[in-house]
Amino acid sequence: MTIDAAREVRVNDFAIKLANVNGTGSASANGLLMQAIFRMGIPVSGKNLFPSNIQGLPTWYEIRVNGDGHTARSLEYDLMVAMNAQTYGEDIGSVRSGGYVLYDDSWPLDAALLRPDVTLLGVPFAKMCLENFAKPRERILMKNIAYAGTIVALLGIDADLVAGLLAETFARNEALRESNQKALRLGYDYAVEHFDCPLPFRVAPMDKTSDHILIDGNTAAALGALYAGATVAGWYPITPATAVMDNFTKLCATYRRRTVEGEDGSISVENDYCIIQAEDEIAAIGIVLGGGWAGARSFTSTSGPGVSLMNELLGLAYYTEIPVVLFNVQRTGPSTGMPTRTQQADILLCAYASHGDTKHILLFPADPKETFEFAVESFDLAEHFQTPVFMLMDLDIGMNDWVVPRLRWDDTRTFDRGPVLTDEDLAGMKEFFRYANANADHVAARTLPGSDSKGAYFIRGSGHDAFGRYTERPDEYQEVVDRLKAKHAAAAAYVPAPVIQRRDGARVGLVTLGSCDLAVREATDLLAERGVAADYLRVRGFPFAPEIREFIESHDHCFVIEQNRDGQLRSLLALEAGVPLTSMTSALFYGGFPLSAGQVVDAVLENLEA
Amino acid sequence: MPSITKPLIPLAPLPTNDLGLTIRDYEGAMSTLCAGCGHDSITAAIVQAFWELSMPPRDIAKLSGIGCSSKTPTYFIRGAHGFNSAHGRMAAIATGAAAANRELTLLGVSGDGDSLSIGIGHLAHAIRRNVKMVYVIENNGVYGLTKGQLSASADIGTRPKKGEANVIAPIDPIMLGLSMGATFLARSFSGDKEQLVPILKAAVAHNGFALIDVISPCVTFNDHEGSTKSYRFVREHEVKEVVTDYVPVREEITATVGGRGSRTVTMHDGSVLTFRATPEGYDPTNRLSVEAYIRDHQRHGEVVTGLLYLDESGSSMHEVNHTPTHALAKIPVDQLCPGSAVLDDLMSDFR
Numbered sequence: 001m002t003i004d005a006a007r008e009v010r011v012n013d014f015a016i017k018l019a020n021v022n023g024t025g026s027a028s029a030n031g032l033l034m035q036a037i038f039r040m041g042i043p044v045s046g047k048n049l050f051p052s053n054i055q056g057l058p059t060w061y062e063i064r065v066n067g068d069g070h071t072a073r074s075l076e077y078d079l080m081v082a083m084n085a086q087t088y089g090e091d092i093g094s095v096r097s098g099g100y101v102l103y104d105d106s107w108p109l110d111a112a113l114l115r116p117d118v119t120l121l122g123v124p125f126a127k128m129c130l131e132n133f134a135k136p137r138e139r140i141l142m143k144n145i146a147y148a149g150t151i152v153a154l155l156g157i158d159a160d161l162v163a164g165l166l167a168e169t170f171a172r173n174e175a176l177r178e179s180n181q182k183a184l185r186l187g188y189d190y191a192v193e194h195f196d197c198p199l200p201f202r203v204a205p206m207d208k209t210s211d212h213i214l215i216d217g218n219t220a221a222a223l224g225a226l227y228a229g230a231t232v233a234g235w236y237p238i239t240p241a242t243a244v245m246d247n248f249t250k251l252c253a254t255y256r257r258r259t260v261e262g263e264d265g266s267i268s269v270e271n272d273y274c275i276i277q278a279e280d281e282i283a284a285i286g287i288v289l290g291g292g293w294a295g296a297r298s299f300t301s302t303s304g305p306g307v308s309l310m311n312e313l314l315g316l317a318y319y320t321e322i323p324v325v326l327f328n329v330q331r332t333g334p335s336t337g338m339p340t341r342t343q344q345a346d347i348l349l350c351a352y353a354s355h356g357d358t359k360h361i362l363l364f365p366a367d368p369k370e371t372f373e374f375a376v377e378s379f380d381l382a383e384h385f386q387t388p389v390f391m392l393m394d395l396d397i398g399m400n401d402w403v404v405p406r407l408r409w410d411d412t413r414t415f416d417r418g419p420v421l422t423d424e425d426l427a428g429m430k431e432f433f434r435y436a437n438a439n440a441d442h443v444a445a446r447t448l449p450g451s452d453s454k455g456a457y458f459i460r461g462s463g464h465d466a467f468g469r470y471t472e473r474p475d476e477y478q479e480v481v482d483r484l485k486a487k488h489a490a491a492a493a494y495v496p497a498p499v500i501q502r503r504d505g506a507r508v509g510l511v512t513l514g515s516c517d518l519a520v521r522e523a524t525d526l527l528a529e530r531g532v533a534a535d536y537l538r539v540r541g542f543p544f545a546p547e548i549r550e551f552i553e554s555h556d557h558c559f560v561i562e563q564n565r566d567g568q569l570r571s572l573l574a575l576e577a578g579v580p581l582t583s584m585t586s587a588l589f590y591g592g593f594p595l596s597a598g599q600v601v602d603a604v605l606e607n608l609e610a
Numbered sequence: 611m612p613s614i615t616k617p618l619i620p621l622a623p624l625p626t627n628d629l630g631l632t633i634r635d636y637e638g639a640m641s642t643l644c645a646g647c648g649h650d651s652i653t654a655a656i657v658q659a660f661w662e663l664s665m666p667p668r669d670i671a672k673l674s675g676i677g678c679s680s681k682t683p684t685y686f687i688r689g690a691h692g693f694n695s696a697h698g699r700m701a702a703i704a705t706g707a708a709a710a711n712r713e714l715t716l717l718g719v720s721g722d723g724d725s726l727s728i729g730i731g732h733l734a735h736a737i738r739r740n741v742k743m744v745y746v747i748e749n750n751g752v753y754g755l756t757k758g759q760l761s762a763s764a765d766i767g768t769r770p771k772k773g774e775a776n777v778i779a780p781i782d783p784i785m786l787g788l789s790m791g792a793t794f795l796a797r798s799f800s801g802d803k804e805q806l807v808p809i810l811k812a813a814v815a816h817n818g819f820a821l822i823d824v825i826s827p828c829v830t831f832n833d834h835e836g837s838t839k840s841y842r843f844v845r846e847h848e849v850k851e852v853v854t855d856y857v858p859v860r861e862e863i864t865a866t867v868g869g870r871g872s873r874t875v876t877m878h879d880g881s882v883l884t885f886r887a888t889p890e891g892y893d894p895t896n897r898l899s900v901e902a903y904i905r906d907h908q909r910h911g912e913v914v915t916g917l918l919y920l921d922e923s924g925s926s927m928h929e930v931n932h933t934p935t936h937a938l939a940k941i942p943v944d945q946l947c948p949g950s951a952v953l954d955d956l957m958s959d960f961r
Contacts, residue, residue: 214961223953228947255948256946269932276706276709279735286705287702290703293710294706294937296710296711313703414944450711453688456691459693
């Protein structure tokens with residue numbers, strides 16, 4: 001793109017990047033800008049690229065605005081908001097040719113950083129805040145709102161709307177409300193006075209988000225657990241999954257707490273939930289097993305390192321057939337890896353978690369809306385199949401705010417609790433054996449502790465026969481593990497079906513999963529512009545539905561696009577969907593940042609040309 | 611195999627408890643442990659205690675980890691619901707079961723390897739949370755199922771059947787419990803059913819985590835000369851100065867055996883414990899004096915047994931969490947789901 005072309009007016013189609021120092025309060029200013037654009041009815045996304053640190057290190061936030069709804073991460077930055085002198089070089093260097101840099105000109109910029117193809121916009125934010133605010137902490141915090149004010153002017157964001165959002169946020173704190181409004185106005189006025197506002201790329205109101213919400217996946221997961229009727233949770237703090245349980249705790253305190261009057265007229269609260277912060281992830285999953293065995297919908301939330309620790313008891317749950325729901329908000333591994341970076345590298349770990357022959361049910365939501373829906377589904381699946389179910393989210397879904405359609409609930413929805421025998425059922429039976437008389441899905445009815453003694457049995461992780469009795473006999477052992485394999489296969493008909501989008505004459509297929517969704521769908525549009533018609537398939541569950549194999553077999557070139565080094569989805573497809581490994585080409589992105597369409601297009605074209 | 615059922619031998623009519631059940635109804639499958647194993651005596655005490663308590667077997671959940679001790683729940687109360695879990699993890703799993711269904715009476719059976727090595731973290735935190743359950747450590751100082759390695763409870767100088775004498779200080783679960791804020795701590799000896807049965811009954815009545823360390827000699831790997839967990843050693847070195855009587859709530863208290871240091875403690879459910887003939891200066895509700903007394907005897911190579919420490923004032927996990935008195939697992943899921951109106955309303959928070 002030439003500089004002139006880059007400076008043509010573009011409405012609702014641009015990306016900005018904000019460089020900050022973490023722990024200085026920039027996140028709320030950045031979120032405010034994104035929320036304002038969302039409220040203007042324009043499709044938008046915000047990606048927080050933050051360090052594993054509390055204060056002082058570089059952090060970035062990216063906002064992409066796209067009227068057509070292409071809101072995957074963009075790597076073409078029209079405006080760089082450079083608020084961190086530590087990273088000026090890198091930040092100024094990353095703006096596209098013809099783009100703009102907004103910086104704090106309270107101090108002069110090193111001449112070596114200047115670029116002839118980029119317009120610098122200097123605003124004395126620090127000086128401004130020094131003159132207008134008295135408290136040292138306020139001077140730091142208000143600098144963020146001041147730059148937000150400048151951006152509001154530069155992008156043509158509705159200033160009254162932003163002022164209204166600030167008023168909402170600080171409704172209960174007049175002093176803070178005043179300071180924020182003042183800072184916003186300072187930044188805004190300076191921009192209007194000194195620059196030609198708005199810039200060539202700008203926003204204009206649309207009506208594309210009125211039926212949408214702005215929500216992160218961890219909140220959506222917690223809402224799903226609430227709506228599924230989960231009552232027992234065991235967990236251990238870990239980035240990026242902690243907010244699942246923080247949100248579940250908050251929601252429960254609102255929707256699961258009752259006031260009860262004692263016989264003496266005293267008022268007390270009763271909680272229809274029990275959330276236990278465990279001593280480690282082993283205990284966390286142990287608590288979930290205990291809760292699931294005793295008949296409560298139970299779950300844990302964790303990330304890769306936690307799943308590693310939970311492996312032992314996941315095998316116990318699999319072999320003894322206890323319902324378990326596990327939210328894995330994936331981060332970058334191996335080991336501690338990069339805790340605040342995103343990846344999809346726990347696919348194989350979760351598919352086969354634990355020693356011995358194990359196979360688990362996996363669900364791959366693409367965004368917070370699917371996270372909510374699949375979360376509810378996961379509890380039904382866990383009880384229907386009496387087995388662990390993994391919700392494979394990732395940091396991008398879990399911790400970033402997404403614009404998604406409003407979550408809805410159907411009050412006629414019924415819950416699948418799986419086969420459980422009541423005392424009445426037991427009374428009509430001659431004898432009860434835990435693993436006998438499996439149904440068409442290879443699931444045998446269970447009893448819950450506390451039920452009639454006729455239904456009492458001894459659940460064990462040691463070798464057992466179809467009656468649940470201890471065994472070391474080959475045939476009896478195999479009968480049970482073979483049924484478990486058939487049971488897993490039966491789940492293919494129950495997990496969410498793949499999403500398929502076709503184009504006329506497409507001979508290329510793009511197969512992906514989870515949060516790659518937006519980038520890969522945008523890539524199919526971009527590829528079409530480049531003359532490559534590509535069909536799209538997004539895997540949403542494991543075991544794999546038969547359509548996935550058909551899709552791969554019906555394309556000359558199939559790319560499996562995923563965020564890990566080893567092509568784990570591709571391997572799993574080869575192992576479990578019956579398609580040869582060589583019929584699929586990997587396109588892998590595993591540096592830890594959310595995927596962008598351009599990366600996918602480049603990888604596909606490079607391969608096709610070769 | 612542990613699933614061997616016992617032959618039913620017709621006997622003269624056995625006495626029945628309040629539920630009309632005989633002691634046979636509280637038994638389980640035939641033990642496959644070595645003949646003379648201390649664990650079988652503990653099994654017998656458990657059978658006796660629950661029969662005497664007239665506890666409906668269906669209300670009991672018996673859980674264990676892995677090891678010789680953890681095999682025993684098959685050998686008692688066949689009508690109870692059982693969970694033979696993973697090595698060291700029983701306390702965590704029991705915590706979850708307790709969270710889901712507080713109406714159950716939870717009985718955990720573990721060993722010294724299970725509880726004091728691989729599972730010590732889970733034990734410590736179950737104590738700290740005060741999960742209402744009975745937790746029995748069948749303590750023999752060795753790993754039996756893997757053939758005689760010393761465990762973390764082996765005393766210094768203990769010589770395994772093969773190899774060098776132990777030089778590392780042992781972990782004493784009672785001392786661990788005292789430091790962790792445990793609310794019920796007892797030690798007994800598998801060979802002393804008379805002492806163990808009332809302790810088990812008091813443990814069931816206790817409103818919180820009741821830890822019972824039962825020294826239980828391993829006849830195959832740790833009953834030889836040089837072991838401090840042998841029948842002979844314990845019989846010669848046991849100090850039974852802390853003597854306790856348990857009187858259930860429904861029984862009228864007709865007599866209290868008084869004497870030196872005698873005192874009563876009323877349990878949460880109204881039942882009464884009487885500590886009688888306790889040594890001077892020993893206060894079962896005073897952490898410091900209990901510790902000093904046990905340590906003092908340990909210095910002389912003596913093992914103090916009895917219900918050693920009790921605190922009925924603590925709140926159990928469920929009380930801390932304000933859960934209802936009925937089981938969470940029994941609340942219908944559709945009753946727990948807030949429904950569409952709430953969700954529609956909530957959506958305005960995400961605009």
